[in-house]
Amino acid sequence: MSIQRHAEGRFSPTFDRLVMEACKVDAVPPDSATFDACGVDSLQILSLIMSLEDDLAVPWPIESLTSVGSYSTVGQLRAVAQAIFYASAQ
Amino acid sequence: MSLAYQGVPPVASCHWQWIGNILAERGFDGYYEKLGLSWGFRWFGSGPLFGSARWPVILGRATGALIEIRTFENVGAAIVAEESYFSRNVDVVVEVDEFYLTGYEVPDRHVVHAVYIVNRPPKGVCYVDSQIGPVVRFVGSDVYSAMRSSPCTGRVEPYKLYAIVSDPQRDPTPTEWFDAAREDLAIQYAPSLKVAHDYLRAVQADDAEVDVCRAAGERYQAAKFFGFLAAQSFPNAARFQELMSRLSDQWYLLHTLSSHPRAEEPRNRVRLAQMLEAVIAADANTTEVLLD
Numbered sequence: 606m607s608i609q610r611h612a613e614g615r616f617s618p619t620f621d622r623l624v625m626e627a628c629k630v631d632a633v634p635p636d637s638a639t640f641d642a643c644g645v646d647s648l649q650i651l652s653l654i655m656s657l658e659d660d661l662a663v664p665w666p667i668e669s670l671t672s673v674g675s676y677s678t679v680g681q682l683r684a685v686a687q688a689i690f691y692a693s694a695q
Numbered sequence: 696m697s698l699a700y701q702g703v704p705p706v707a708s709c710h711w712q713w714i715g716n717i718l719a720e721r722g723f724d725g726y727y728e729k730l731g732l733s734w735g736f737r738w739f740g741s742g743p744l745f746g747s748a749r750w751p752v753i754l755g756r757a758t759g760a761l762i763e764i765r766t767f768e769n770v771g772a773a774i775v776a777e778e779s780y781f782s783r784n785v786d787v788v789v790e791v792d793e794f795y796l797t798g799y800e801v802p803d804r805h806v807v808h809a810v811y812i813v814n815r816p817p818k819g820v821c822y823v824d825s826q827i828g829p830v831v832r833f834v835g836s837d838v839y840s841a842m843r844s845s846p847c848t849g850r851v852e853p854y855k856l857y858a859i860v861s862d863p864q865r866d867p868t869p870t871e872w873f874d875a876a877r878e879d880l881a882i883q884y885a886p887s888l889k890v891a892h893d894y895l896r897a898v899q900a901d902d903a904e905v906d907v908c909r910a911a912g913e914r915y916q917a918a919k920f921f922g923f924l925a926a927q928s929f930p931n932a933a934r935f936q937e938l939m940s941r942l943s944d945q946w947y948l949l950h951t952l953s954s955h956p957r958a959e960e961p962r963n964r965v966r967l968a969q970m971l972e973a974v975i976a977a978d979a980n981t982t983e984v985l986l987d
Contacts, residue, residue: 647951655957664962667969670952671977674944 616690619660624679627653636680647673650682657686663693696720696813700727701825705947707912710809710857712825713788714762717811717859726863728923730754731916732876734939734982735887738894742851743906746913747887749879757875759864766852770844773854780858781815788812790855791822792845795838798827805847809857869927876920877986884982891975898968905953905967907974911946914978918943938981945974 621633627650628634628643640650650673658664669685676682699719704712715727732754735747751762767773773789780787793799793808814821819835834842843854867875897903918939924932949970957963 647948648955651952651955652957655955655963667966667973670966671945671948671970671973674948 615661616687620657620683620686623653623656623660624682626656634679636678636683638679639677640679640682641677643679650676653682654686661690663690665689696823696829696831698823698825698829699724701828703826705912705915705943706950707908708915709826710788710790711912711916713809713811714857714859716825717786717788718760718862721862723863725923728919729872731913731918731920732757732872733879733883734910734913734917734978735880735884736891736894736910737887738890739851741903743909744891744894745909747883748913749883750916753875753879754863756879757867757872760862761860763858763860765856765858767854770840770854773843773856774840777812777856778815781812786811786859788857788859789843790850790852791842792847794845794847795834795842796824796827797832798824798830805845807847807850869924869929869932872920873924873929873932880982881986884986888975888979891978895968895971895975898971901964905949905958905971907946907953907971908950911943911950914939914943914946935985938984942974942978942981945977949974 625631625633627645628638628640630643634643640646645653654665654670654673666689669689672685676685697720698716700712700715711727711730714730718726730750733747733749733752735749737745737747739745748764751764754760754762765776767776777787777789788809788811790807790809792805794803794805796808796810808824808826810822810824812820812822813831816833819833820839821831821833823829823831894903898905918936921932921936921939925936949967952958952963952970953967955963958967
């Protein structure tokens with residue numbers, strides 16, 4: 606199994622589970638869903654990031670954390686989280 | 696009274712909402728957007744990081760308006776001053792503990808909030824809270840003393856009030872507004888940046904907590920000021936508004952992280968100090984762009 610496939614096997618289920626928990630829904634929200642519409646505020650996004658760090662054992666770089674305010678959709682957060690996780694898995 | 700501005704503004708910006716409301720009531724429309732004339736830092740060696748609070752001075756220079764910001768040693772002195780203003784028909788906005796106010800879903804928070812004192816009948820005061828709406832509420836003297844005195848999170852400026860002593864006497868042009876803000880910034884920002892670095896060193900040494908919502912509020916209001924200038928097609932104002940909005944978001948994010956239940960975890964304490972350093976640097980860079 607390639608590193609990428611192995612990483613994907615860990616990343617997506619963890620991300621989806623934590624996003625569902627944060628949004629308090631039973632199905633994964635589409636990437637276009639906004640956190641605002643899901644009732645997730647910036648404090649909860651930070652909690653979500655900390656949970657991602659815990660469960661994936663990958664710390665978020667400070668420059669990505671200071672941009673949290675610009676992650677308005679699930680897809681935007683997924684893209685950043687994926688990039689950070691994959692970079693650490695290389 | 697009617698309220699031009701109501702609802703929940705970002706943390707540490709409610710006093711501007713009130714001053715904007717009072718000036719609008721007196722016929723000075725749009726001043727809420729013109730009050731964010733300064734940004735910088737103050738720190739008293741402990742407690743929160745404050746903004747520069749230079750805006751009343753700049754507003755006075757630009758328009759002739761006089762807004763006094765005062766603190767007091769005890770509640771008795773504060774109330775004597777409030778009554779004196781009231782007897783002279785001077786509008787006063789006071790800082791109180793939100794815990795004592797009516798209409799909140801989370802009633803157990805002790806946070807500083809600004810309300811407008813409408814009337815001072817015997818044995819109490821009547822106030823309006825613009826976060827809730829134009830509803831006049833009465834509190835007895837004992838409760839009022841308690842809400843003025845209560846130690847809230849990060850409250851280090853005791854019994855603070857804002858008195859709108861005199862109205863603007865002239866309406867500056869957009870260029871005059873911009874120049875007034877820029878000239879003060881050119882003089883005041885560099886020394887205040889040293890204060891921010893003192894604060895950063897204290898945070899890095901674990902001698903101070905990260906508490907920056909007041910600095911965030913000042914940038915939020917400054918973004919509004921550039922929004923006002925942008926609406927007047929002032930050169931570069933739209934860009935400055937965007938830069939200042941981004942900066943305000945970064946300060947508020949830092950505030951949010953510092954308020955997080957997991958903020959005390961070692962990795963988050965380190966992270967808070969790193970973020971503080973990054974945001975101070977972004978603040979200095981943004982200011983440099985504006986002064987260039």
